[in-house]
Amino acid sequence: MTTVKSSNLGYPRIGENREWKKALEQFWAGTLEKEVFSKRMEEIYLSHLQKQKDEGIDLIPVGDFSLYDHVLDTAVMFGLVSNRFEYSGGKVPLETYFEIARGTKGAVAAEMTKWFNTNYHYIVPELDVAVPTLVENRPLHFYKEAKRKLNIEGKPVILGPVTFVKLSKGYKKSEFRKVVEQFVPLYARILCELQTEGVEWVQVDEPILSTTLSKEEVALFTDVYQTLHEAAPDIKVILQTYFDSLEHYEDIVKLPVQGIGLDFVHDRGQNLTALKSSGFPQDKVLAAGIIDGRNIWRANLEEKSLTLTAIAEIVSKDRIIVQPSSSLLHVPVTVKNEEKLDGTLKDALSFANEKLQEVVTLTKGLQDGVKAIEEEMKSSTIAIQKLNQSPLRNNIQVQETIQNLAEYKAKRESPYEIRKGSQGKAFQLPLLPTTTIGSFPQTSEVRKTRLTWRKGELTDEQYRVYIKAEIKKWINIQEEIGLDVFVHGEFERTDMVEYFGEKLAGFQFTKFGWVQSYGSRCVKPPIIFGDVSFKKPMTIEETVYAQSLTDKPVKGMLTGPITILNWSFARDDLSRSAIVNQIALALRKEVEALEENGIHMVQVDEPALREGLPLKREQWSSYLNTAVYAFKLTTSSVQDDMQIHTHMCYSDFEDIIDAIKALDADVISIETSRSHGELIHAFEQNTYDNSIGLGVYDIHSPRVPELEEVTRNIDRALQVLDPKLFWINPDCGLKTRGIEETIASLKVMVEAAELARERLLVNKE
Template sequence: MQTSIVAYPHIGKERELKYLLEKYWRKEISAATLEKEAATLRQVHWQNQVDGSLDYLTINDFSLYDTVLDTACLFNIIPTRYRRLGLSALDTYFALARGYRDEKGTVAPLAMKKWFNTNYHYIVPEFSDDCDIKLVSQTPLAQYRETASYQLKKKLLLLGPFTLLKLSAYNGSKGPATYVPALIRAYLEFFRCCQQEKVELLQLDEPALTLDLQQEDLNLLKKLYSELLAGKGKLQILLQTYFGDIRDCYDDLIKLDFDALGLDFVEGEKTLQLVSSAPFPTDKILFAGIVNGRNVWRNSYTASLNLIKNLQLQGINLVLQSSCSLQHVPYSLTGEKNLPPALKEKLAFGEEKIRELLLLKELATADPAADSTAVTPTVNTAKNQVKLLPLQTKATYEQRAKLQQQCLNLPLLPTTTIGSFPQSQAVRQNRRRYNKQLLKLCDYEKFNYAEIKKCIRFQEEIGLDVLVHGEFERNDMVEFFAQQLSGFVVTQNAWIQSYGSRCVKPPIIVDDIKYRQPMTVKWIKYAQSLTTKPVKAVLTGPTTIVNWSFNREDIPAQNSILQLAAALKNEVAALEKSGSKIIQIDEPALREKLPLRKVDQPSYLETAVNAFQFLHNSCRPETMIQTHICYSDYTDIMPWLDKLDADVILLEASRTSKSCLQNPAFLQLNAALSLGVYDVHSECIPSVAELLTAIKQRLAVIPAAALWVAPDCGLKTRTYKELAPSLKNMVTACRRMRQMLPLPER
């Protein structure tokens, strides 16, 4: 029995990669320095796997931005508009991810979407009609050569062709099938290079196999791998899946000439049943994902050992591994000095999960009578099973819209932002000093009030119609609320990568969630006192808070969502009582944990929608309810967006506007709509002409009376140097557009 992990976190124990990237983007270090420091970070990650006594060393799981983008660049899947920039290979790579602007104009970045049902964002490869697919880089093999001194079995990781095709966009007249022959040739060329380099095992990641597969998908799968496996020669190949089971293709895969198959026994509801019903081939190795790579609780050793025993009894050649990449959990528990010892004993981050694999291996090969209960942590027991009360009858959207317009008197095409404004070094330092008890509460609040005042004045000068207070008191849109609700624990350094250099620090749900006291009222009330324009209050919704936290494992996530809805309803009531006329309840992660299998989706969506409705159902019809959702494929949740019964839905759409605008379901929403007009995650500043074009595109499908104009996400990651001209241009474009439109009837 041996041990492995699917992949290691990219970002580093102290977020070293984040700071390296940002220095390079600010032109503070050279490309050579970035590459050198990145190589050093890779060496640390490999050494940690050696020190953890794993039997396999995983290589090419490191990325400067995103492994999907790495694969696209490896095979020359780079649209012509980026090639024309004449940049170096490295800067072309970053232009694909972040966009590029010079005196000649702007090239927008590629689309960015959620990686299956995780909070990680991948860059969407784009196939175009003139795409010349071929192997153009030796980067994975160069990294393989870097590990020559390590005395472990080595496996080289690469995204598989099926998932690459399924997750990509096709900008032209050709569909995925057109690119299959060239893609097969490119992968076969890579196989030949692997054989020349004497790669021991090639891991092809195919998480898309856990989706619902149709016959055309199965045909594509067989087409790809029948030819690839026929040309693999002596190269050993591991087909790695995760995030669920492969019920639609398991029988096909075990008949193909793979040397090993990686299956998820944590999220794979039917994985054990599949392996047991159709005997796993004796000439293949099973890489069994039994340690949860997506949650932070310690492994239940008794359950895992029973699973291992079951697999052993079937005579399966077994490798124990994580259920998926460890990039979805924090790096190490060693940085957590303030967690209660009793809680810390129940947790396992990345480094600890590697040790869990070693312990499982030792227990599984020890005396069968050995007691494993001593290393199995106890879990909480749910005490507060929440059942939401029946919803009250509410005025229709049309009735509410009329009352809200009378109350707010907004112009046609109202302009606003999503919520957060830049967090300067001074803002972060003020918060750190207060958290370290170096600053009195009154001084901490005085500073924040001054920042709110500057933010309100800034928005008034620019001419925005609906303002926000800027969220200077908030370290994070989830952690801020978790710190003030009972049932959560927040960490010091439990960072995980969201995209590129952006990291988040999810709270941990440890108990039942309850409301304590108002959390946002004083800040919103002060901001509104400074202006006659409406200031919207911004909350994070219950589904997003749960999805962006590490949830309990003793109760379903839906229970925690309902508990949060019951708690946050008190905050909505307090805001309305204090005079808030617009309340925005953000659910950017509504779709994030949507089950991958369609049969499981209605139950999840029903809970999410009911929780959202419960929050605002008792509000006065004059109170406008907004919500924000981002970086998702909205098509499959469109009917549920309507059921939210929000008055305004603000969607990220700057990178996916084409697919959004071509979706007729947008016309059927009973809500006003904003499709973000520019990408806040790019440093490019949109021109008035570009923004005017974006507004016109939206007006082609959305009535002017139902369209709002806003950026596509919060502005926390931008600087005022970038922010000011972008928002000014947006307001200017909107005012010009109003002059072209007929006056609305009042």
């Protein structure tokens, strides 16, 4: 009898109630002993495996679990530890592992950047710090643990060698092949040891195959996987891709592996087209990513079943594995606890556990025929139709506005040079003005007070008085530190996207819909389920109050449209360009309201602009044009003396420099401290004529920077940037930092700025 298998690619680490996050932070705080911490993490991980087993998944991933990040796990498995951390070889100690990720008082943490086009951050491996050696066969450890404790014959998950090196730093591009070849014997040893242990299937993730690759890189894949196959010929390797269609389909499906994993959700139909036109090898299995691993909408099981049927016309059923399109790391754990959600919306949602159920259902349908899952298909169709017919998805006024966008100006009235003059007269700022990115520490007291208010245990007026007291305290602190441009601190905000989503029409929020962003940092993305529109001013009260307390300019703080879109779970029945323009028009009204209320600096943050860049280069232009238009739609209706700021997280600046120029923001700040030299080099190759602030110290690390370190970063930037255009700021918001370290760090920054001004004046004389 034909047997169709189900599989999963990865499960959320954080736990149904964020048990993982809580254990990590207790360990870091010193309130959880190492042995207790390790035991608790093991319990969490094993419970995740058991859940997948209970749902009926056949091929359960093992080794996808991490204490911080799976790319960092791969790096330390190969002993790649910088000499700025204490490490004497062998298995990397837990303390060193976390030091690499978080930094120490005397050592800067490793760089962190976005995982492809998602909002997950990975730790960038440094390949120039040591000769790679296999210090621990991590996949083998997790395989043996799952088998011994749960009797699960797991599917070890490994980040593939080509993707691992491609995502790393510390080597010349011309040496890419040579560097990859350094790792191949180590991967061969991992596979050999797994083979000896009796492992049947191994998932080797090579998502880089979904990006634009050269012929030389494709040839490298052939050589690498031929070597690995010869080293461990009896183990079954699934070469797993996700996030887009497979580049060079015909070449890759010929590789000497036993399975190919393809994304049939985010491929824009390209993988199925390639399958139909070029066929599929008879000696391989096709792991079909049919359930969306990145969004939270319930699958239309009838449509998914039709796709599987089309696949089965090319690949026999016994060679098809049904699975999500990617790891479920990117979605919350379960819908079942969302008791307060509107029933129509809740019925149309599917989180990780529900997606596993959908995978199992579709596996059954492919195995036994669609009649076996008729009820499930009917239920999903009704739930989706009911949401699509909801009035909130059919706001005629919003839809008509989007159809008439030409009526809205999306370009500033005057060029930057003229605006710069108007703003200079208005603000009278010193050379190298200092500021922060927006948020100040959200202490446990701030969070507790907000929660008390949300529970109805504080009146609106009591909460308002508390928030104003926090704003006043931090305005005074900024005066004492000596900053030039202030912020109100954002104490009323939970999350930079959630806050605005709560105040705009078309958004909904979950209670337990958390996902991992980086380390223990979890976010709860809003759900854009309807047409987005402005309801009433969102930031006026706090910003105007802050400005009333000081003669220094106070920036209004907004999250930009493309970031709100990229950091939300967006509806899938409307184009992303239409959604982002709806958001932009709503934010435009807030910018205008700030100006009307006497605020003449507004920061519209777009930290997620780069992460939304498509994996295929040929699609970059369309995406960037959409992002730039939405930003300008938000910011272009104001007068010349309104100074528009924006903030971005660092990631391959060269890829988007033309788009950044096109934004025409008066001031842009960029997160750069962990990779300052690389970004400065980008400015040596490219010009940028508006004002700019390159983050001069790292806020992701719980350490106070040394004056020498900040001074070095400033001086390096001034080698290529005009001092008249250079701002000095931290590299990101300070929400997650402690009060004492924040004040101390900002004092160092201001002192470094003052010293830099003095040097510039001396040199000028």
